[in-house]
Amino acid sequence: MIEVYSMPEAFTPAECDLIIATTAKVPADEALLVGRQRDHNLRQAELVWLDDVDGMGWVMDRLIALVSKSNRDLFDFDLREFSESPQVARYQSSNGGHFAWHSDIGDGVAAAKRKLTLVLQLSKPDNYKGGDLEVMPSAHVVAANRAQGCVTVFPSFSLHHVTPVTSGVRHSLTVWAHGPAFR
Numbered sequence: 001m002i003e004v005y006s007m008p009e010a011f012t013p014a015e016c017d018l019i020i021a022t023t024a025k026v027p028a029d030e031a032l033l034v035g036r037q038r039d040h041n042l043r044q045a046e047l048v049w050l051d052d053v054d055g056m057g058w059v060m061d062r063l064i065a066l067v068s069k070s071n072r073d074l075f076d077f078d079l080r081e082f083s084e085s086p087q088v089a090r091y092q093s094s095n096g097g098h099f100a101w102h103s104d105i106g107d108g109v110a111a112a113k114r115k116l117t118l119v120l121q122l123s124k125p126d127n128y129k130g131g132d133l134e135v136m137p138s139a140h141v142v143a144a145n146r147a148q149g150c151v152t153v154f155p156s157f158s159l160h161h162v163t164p165v166t167s168g169v170r171h172s173l174t175v176w177a178h179g180p181a182f183r
């Protein structure tokens with residue numbers, strides 16, 4: 001059973017570079033975790049919320065279409081809304097960028113309703129070392145395709161992590177689709 005959905009070339013390299021350049025103009029927040037606490041042992045990254053950035057509406061349109069396609073093709077979850085802004089994350093080797101093993105389903109009002117997680121690889125794979133997104137849908141680990149523009153979609157309850165970036169900088173974009181609790 002395939003539990004991680006991969007769409008290579010979902011965005012072009014030029015589109016990814018444009019998203020990085022446009023979001024880079026906005027001041028970034030340090031990553032706040034579920035519960036709004038900083039824990040650099042768990043995650044070290046800087047975040048920009050796409051809804052705060054002008055001219056990025058086309059990105060959300062594309063993300064919605066990609067989530068819908070993955071849900072039709074594979075998951076068949078009951079999805080109702082996108083309750084949270086997509087976030088662009090910057091993981092830098094210079095400050096130990098990483099994200100330890102976690103599930104995206106949290107205690108917050110929106111985080112509790114997360115059902116699918118979509119991650120878009122914004123950076124060229126040669127621009128950084130480490131920084132691998134790995135998902136554990138069952139007893140084995142699945143490494144996400146690092147290609148720029150590739151989209152990976154998985155159930156938000158699946159454990160996943162981003163290994164430490166050991167050189168360079170990795171950018172990613174994450175968005176969640178929400179719906180009623182699993183039953």
Ligand SMILES: O=C(O)CCC(=O)C(=O)O
Nearest residue numbers: 089104119133162172174
């Ligand atoms: O940057 C990534 O590849 C994953 C980000 C992530 O797991 C999250 O935002 O919850």
Ligand SMILES: [Fe+2]
Nearest residue numbers: 102103104160
């Ligand atoms: Fe996550």
